[in-house]
Amino acid sequence: MNTFAQPQSILRRSLHLEVVQSLRELILTGEFEPRSRVNEVALCERFGISRTPLREAIKLLAAEGLLELRPNRGARVAALSEVEVAEILQVIGPLEAAGAELACGRITEGELAAIETAHLDMVDAWKAKDYDRYFARNRQIHDAIMAASGNGALQSVYRSLSGRVQRARFSAHKTDEQWARAIDDHNLMIILLRRRDATALAQLMRDHIKSKRIIISAAYSAPDAAKRGSGRLRGAAPS
Amino acid sequence: MNTFAQPQSILRRSLHLEVVQSLRELILTGEFEPRSRVNEVALCERFGISRTPLREAIKLLAAEGLLELRPNRGARVAALSEVEVAEILQVIGPLEAAGAELACGRITEGELAAIETAHLDMVDAWKAKDYDRYFARNRQIHDAIMAASGNGALQSVYRSLSGRVQRARFSAHKTDEQWARAIDDHNLMIILLRRRDATALAQLMRDHIKSKRIIISAAYSAPDAAKRGSGRLRGAAPS
DNA sequence: GGCGCGCGATTTGAATACAAAATGTTTGAT
DNA sequence: ATCAAACATTTTGTATTCAAATCGCGCGCC
Numbered sequence: 001m002n003t004f005a006q007p008q009s010i011l012r013r014s015l016h017l018e019v020v021q022s023l024r025e026l027i028l029t030g031e032f033e034p035r036s037r038v039n040e041v042a043l044c045e046r047f048g049i050s051r052t053p054l055r056e057a058i059k060l061l062a063a064e065g066l067l068e069l070r071p072n073r074g075a076r077v078a079a080l081s082e083v084e085v086a087e088i089l090q091v092i093g094p095l096e097a098a099g100a101e102l103a104c105g106r107i108t109e110g111e112l113a114a115i116e117t118a119h120l121d122m123v124d125a126w127k128a129k130d131y132d133r134y135f136a137r138n139r140q141i142h143d144a145i146m147a148a149s150g151n152g153a154l155q156s157v158y159r160s161l162s163g164r165v166q167r168a169r170f171s172a173h174k175t176d177e178q179w180a181r182a183i184d185d186h187n188l189m190i191i192l193l194r195r196r197d198a199t200a201l202a203q204l205m206r207d208h209i210k211s212k213r214i215i216i217s218a219a220y221s222a223p224d225a226a227k228r229g230s231g232r233l234r235g236a237a238p239s
Numbered sequence: 240m241n242t243f244a245q246p247q248s249i250l251r252r253s254l255h256l257e258v259v260q261s262l263r264e265l266i267l268t269g270e271f272e273p274r275s276r277v278n279e280v281a282l283c284e285r286f287g288i289s290r291t292p293l294r295e296a297i298k299l300l301a302a303e304g305l306l307e308l309r310p311n312r313g314a315r316v317a318a319l320s321e322v323e324v325a326e327i328l329q330v331i332g333p334l335e336a337a338g339a340e341l342a343c344g345r346i347t348e349g350e351l352a353a354i355e356t357a358h359l360d361m362v363d364a365w366k367a368k369d370y371d372r373y374f375a376r377n378r379q380i381h382d383a384i385m386a387a388s389g390n391g392a393l394q395s396v397y398r399s400l401s402g403r404v405q406r407a408r409f410s411a412h413k414t415d416e417q418w419a420r421a422i423d424d425h426n427l428m429i430i431l432l433r434r435r436d437a438t439a440l441a442q443l444m445r446d447h448i449k450s451k452r453i454i455i456s457a458a459y460s461a462p463d464a465a466k467r468g469s470g471r472l473r474g475a476a477p478s
Numbered sequence: 479g480g481c482g483c484g485c486g487a488t489t490t491g492a493a494t495a496c497a498a499a500a501t502g503t504t505t506g507a508t
Numbered sequence: 509a510t511c512a513a514a515c516a517t518t519t520t521g522t523a524t525t526c527a528a529a530t531c532g533c534g535c536g537c538c
Contacts, residue, residue, distance in 0.1 A: 014310050015492070016298065040520075050493045052291070055521090056298045059255065063299045071253050072499050072520060087392040090341070094333040102329070153326040157396060253521070279490070289523045294491085311490060311529050 019047060019057035027066050027077055028166055034079030038067065065164050078164070082220040085168045086213055088161050093209040095158050096142065097202035100189075102149035104198035111148045112193060115141055119190055126183055135170055141186065145193070169212060172219035181211065254288060258296035261286065266305050266316055267405055273318030277306065304403050317403070321459040324407045325452055327400050332448040334397050335381065336441040339428075341388035343437035350387045351432060354380055358429055365422055374409055380425065384432070408451060411458035420450065 023043075026032050038058065040051050047054065062069045068078045080088070122137035139162075146158050174182065185208045192201040262282075265271050277297065279290050286293065301308045307317045319327070361376035378401075385397050413421065424447045431440040 014308075014490095041518095051520095052492055052494090056295055059295045059299050060302045063302050069253075073501095074520065084392065087390045090390055091334070091337065091393045091396060094337040095330070098329065098333040151326045151329055153323065153400070154330045157330060157400070161392070161396070255521090280488095290490090291522055291524090312531095313490060 014053075015049060016053040016056040016060070019049065019053055020060050022047065023057055023061055024066065024163070027061070028163055030167060032077045034077050034167070036077050038075040038077065040074070064160055080164065080168060082217065085165050085216055085220075088165050089209055089213045089216070092158065092161050092165070093206045095154060095161070096146070096205040096209060099146040099149040099151070099154055099158065100193075100201045100205045101198040102151055102154070103145050104193065104196040104201060106150045107148040107193065107196075111144065115144045115148075115193065116190055118144065119186055122186065123183060126179065131173070138182075138186075139166075141189075145189075165216075168216050168219075172216040174215055178211070178215055182208070185211075253292075255292040255295040255299070258286060258288065258292055259299050262296055262300055263303075263305065263402070266300070267402055269406060271316045273316050273406070275316050277314040277316065279313070303399055319403065319407060321456065324404050324455055324459075327404050328448055328452045328455070331397065331400050331404070332445045334393060334400070335385070335444040335448060338385040338388040338390070338393055338397065339432075339440045339444045340437040341390055341393070342384050343432065343435040343440060345389045346387040346432065346435075350383065354383045354387075354432065355429055357383065358425055361425065362422060365418065370412070377421075377425075378405075380428075384428075404455075407455050407458075411455040413454055417450070417454055421447075424450070 032038070040054055040058075044051055044054055058067060058069070058075050061067045062075060066078055067075045069075050118137050118140045122134055122141065125131075125133035125137060142162070143159070146155050149155070185204060188204055189201065189208075192204060271277070279293060279297075283290055283293055297306060297314050298308070300306045301314060305317055306314045308314050357376050357379045361373055361380065364370075364372035364376060381401070382398070385394050388394070424443060427443055428440065428447075431443060
């Protein structure tokens with residue numbers, strides 16, 4: 001009767017890791033806004049756990065840079081300044097370049113095909129102006145390239161940094177022209193990947209990120225746009 | 240009377256962070272050997288604290304990659320395989336290259352002078368075959384270059400990865416020729432930094448690390464040397 | 479004599495309890 | 509009326525307690 005696939009798999013992975021996962025989701029999806037305080041007891045009730053594993057999770061996410069801990073004053077969701085975002089992007093650039101370079105030497109036909117599929121869907125999302133889907137596919141493509149690098153350390157560093165700026169990247173809406181240029185970059189990316197042209201692809205990845213940096217800078221300069229992006233959910237604008 | 244400088248500064252920085260610091264030291268200095276289990280109660284007694292902050296610290300260091308956590312089976316000091324070390328070095332290369340590139344555009348005369356001083360002392364240590372001092376200065380130089388990049392995110396990622404492979408780097412003893420080549424690299428490093436030749440320096444940093452990778456690979460291939468290096472303290476060899 | 483099984487001891491995982499710090503509010507004085 | 513100080517409340521930090529899982533060992537069985 002009990003055809004449970006993995007009966008305990010959820011409970012198996014120590015509670016605090018489960019909480020880390022959930023919390024990370026909440027932060028990355030934007031449910032928890034930057035600078036908002038993290039109330040421990042409230043979260044405990046929400047997750048139905050005690051404070052001990054929650055606090056362990058908080059410490060972990062703080063080390064990851066998603067939360068910031070003020071001694072005796074609790075944790076709050078990290079809010080990156082413009083320069084911090086710029087700094088992280090300056091790190092991501094070389095990482096993506098290195099990943100792409102490695103990927104050129106190891107990527108399989110299957111991985112390439114998957115990336116192309118995601119790419120086509122991303123272009124589709126672009127045409128449909130479906131920003132959410134565009135963004136998801138974009139991320140998927142970059143992750144897949146990093147995965148194809150075959151370097152686990154590279155992937156995990158990339159994922160961590162990428163996660164930290166995800167919100168900023170997402171909330172910084174592109175102009176039509178910037179968006180078109182990004183699509184161009186991605187088209188070229190596929191071509192160079194197919195050609196296994198490591199050098200050119202590495203350079204492209206660096207430039208690609210650099211333009212993202214410019215876009216985000218612009219978003220920070222426009223205060224209302226930044227506020228909107230990083231802040232509360234989109235919807236009916238007040239008055 | 241009480242001319243305490245920072246009366247509580249030690250207690251101020253929440254206990255778990257203090258423990259993280261101490262534990263990190265113990266791991267990095269090699270007091271705790273790779274693969275050795277971390278007994279919680281024993282450490283609690285050693286630090287004179289309870290298990291809660293210790294466990295928070297353990298979770299943190301596990302996230303950092305210095306410890307590995309096995310569910311219900313405690314933590315143990317991470318022991319990197321050869322491929323893991325190689326992977327991390329593959330990440331460090333581009334990071335150092337990027338850092339050096341940035342540093343060329345921002346480094347001050349004072350920072351440069353400090354690096355040169357460290358460099359001279361490192362060369363001195365080399366001549367005296369003082370490996371410990373050589374290693375310390377080496378680290379100092381690389382850290383200083385990264386610091387001169389002015390990119391905080393880059394520095395922290397670098398420090399983390401660098402720490403994880405520190406033991407492997409240290410324990411992989413160079414041949415005389417390799418050592419001489421490393422010195423050459425460093426000489427050139429200083430020259431290029433002075434010239435602010437970002438492109439050439441970036442390339443040098445990549446190559447510099449690449450040679451380190453070869454050295455470490457060789458150390459892993461020689462099983463006794465690797466065992467010796469990663470394992471117990473040097474001293475009288477058995478039989 | 480070797481191997482599997484079960485029991486006890488140890489160790490980890492999580493929850494609760496207690497203490498200290500910070501925040502917000504009220505009250506009193508100027 | 510305003511400001512400040514003290515108190516009460518909330519929230520964090522740490523310790524202790526309880527439960528569950530693992531490990532080691534001895535016993536019995538094949």
